[in-house]
Amino acid sequence: MTSQGNNLDRWYGHYADRTAGLSASEVRALFAVASRPEVVSLAGGMPYVSAIPSDLITGSMERVMRDSGPAALQYGSGQGVPALREHILDVMAMEGIRANVDDVVVTTGSQHALELVTKLFINPGDVVLAEGPSYVTAMVVFRSFQAQVEHVEMDDLGLVPEALRQRIAALKADGKRIKFLYTIPTFSNPAGVTLSWERRLEILEIARSNDILVLEDNPYGLLYFDGPPPQAMRSVEEDGVVYLGTFSKTLAPGFRVGWALAPHAIREKLILANEAAVLSPSSFTQMIISDYLSQADWRGQIGTFRDVYRERRDAMLHALEDYLPDLSWTKPAGGFYVWLTLPENLDSKSMLPRAVRELVAYTPGTAFYADGSGRNKMRLAFCYPQPDFIREGIRRLSTVINGELELLTTFSQTAPLRVDRRQKNAINPPANLG
Numbered sequence: 001m002t003s004q005g006n007n008l009d010r011w012y013g014h015y016a017d018r019t020a021g022l023s024a025s026e027v028r029a030l031f032a033v034a035s036r037p038e039v040v041s042l043a044g045g046m047p048y049v050s051a052i053p054s055d056l057i058t059g060s061m062e063r064v065m066r067d068s069g070p071a072a073l074q075y076g077s078g079q080g081v082p083a084l085r086e087h088i089l090d091v092m093a094m095e096g097i098r099a100n101v102d103d104v105v106v107t108t109g110s111q112h113a114l115e116l117v118t119k120l121f122i123n124p125g126d127v128v129l130a131e132g133p134s135y136v137t138a139m140v141v142f143r144s145f146q147a148q149v150e151h152v153e154m155d156d157l158g159l160v161p162e163a164l165r166q167r168i169a170a171l172k173a174d175g176k177r178i179k180f181l182y183t184i185p186t187f188s189n190p191a192g193v194t195l196s197w198e199r200r201l202e203i204l205e206i207a208r209s210n211d212i213l214v215l216e217d218n219p220y221g222l223l224y225f226d227g228p229p230p231q232a233m234r235s236v237e238e239d240g241v242v243y244l245g246t247f248s249k250t251l252a253p254g255f256r257v258g259w260a261l262a263p264h265a266i267r268e269k270l271i272l273a274n275e276a277a278v279l280s281p282s283s284f285t286q287m288i289i290s291d292y293l294s295q296a297d298w299r300g301q302i303g304t305f306r307d308v309y310r311e312r313r314d315a316m317l318h319a320l321e322d323y324l325p326d327l328s329w330t331k332p333a334g335g336f337y338v339w340l341t342l343p344e345n346l347d348s349k350s351m352l353p354r355a356v357r358e359l360v361a362y363t364p365g366t367a368f369y370a371d372g373s374g375r376n377k378m379r380l381a382f383c384y385p386q387p388d389f390i391r392e393g394i395r396r397l398s399t400v401i402n403g404e405l406e407l408l409t410t411f412s413q414t415a416p417l418r419v420d421r422r423q424k425n426a427i428n429p430p431a432n433l434g
């Protein structure tokens, strides 16, 4: 047998076709540079875990080890610890979801649930519909199962139902198999936009009538700043929705505990897939979270997170008004992200090295599209840096953007120096978000 290796990788040529979708994302490549302390990173979606009093977690760890140490250190159920699944029902009730404890499957973060659902449904060439823009690492998963990701337009009220209808019709006419609609309807990543209640109902109806499963990913729904968002889509539709939740943003991602709530038959397959992948999710971290939820004022703690992130969102929006008043951006009512639109002729990806030299980092817009769109967009995360740093980060960013515009003007007489305020992107600030 002849070797198909190359100088760098002896096994090149042996990998499965599906690994072609496993390219390092822009976000991943960024983490290395952006984690230097002098860089203000507006790139990663890291929750501000320092807002959790550490004695609460230490107390839970000690109680778990004292009262149920052997069980915590043992393999557990492939579906997850029953007591935690009961608590998860209380968490989901805050978003209007009524469910049975048997229909919850605990996973190793909701990222793993995304992978398991994709594994259950996607054959090579199947279509996944997703908002444009959409969560970067979900698309990495979809591509790694050789799905064709098709974006559907969104505006200030989220996914546009008519665009969804048209896209489905066109794909069906093309003979494509659409397996599910992946959506982050509340405080979306990366756009920071929330799907209106009326549209939630309309989109569920479109999915139902076309026999398309809805995969509702909701890590940020409880992190609202100006009042609760519309209830989860799963609150009105049981059979057609797989709902994903996580403790990563409302508690801490280091536990790696998330969950899927799925219709009965799908849930059965999910448990088997979970067992095949990890045998059982970590008993240890599930039991710590379960103890924390029964002992601590976790609703109050989520309130503290809301206050922290609201202050940071405000710092970012004020800094954008002050330093980049001619650009447009979304005004999220919750979550972690602002989506910024640059003048048409700027490319956020090629501008990034210069930004890092100026000690500020962001995520380029192209990371959030499967088709190379988003060149003049960027995601700005306000979750992690302190408000003063956010302001300084936006100041540095404005230096980079204005420098880039000046360069373009120097080399091209036709390039506009600044964008016109009325030249809006597809996603405008939601009217009700202040």
Ligand SMILES: Cc1ncc(COP(=O)(O)O)c(C=O)c1O
Residues within 6 Å of the ligand: 045, 108, 109, 110, 111, 112, 135, 184, 189, 217, 219, 245, 246, 247, 248, 253, 257, 258
């Ligand atoms: C939209 C979305 N889904 C899923 C995840 C994964 O979260 P987890 O830590 O639960 O795996 C993230 C994390 O940033 C996210 O933003």
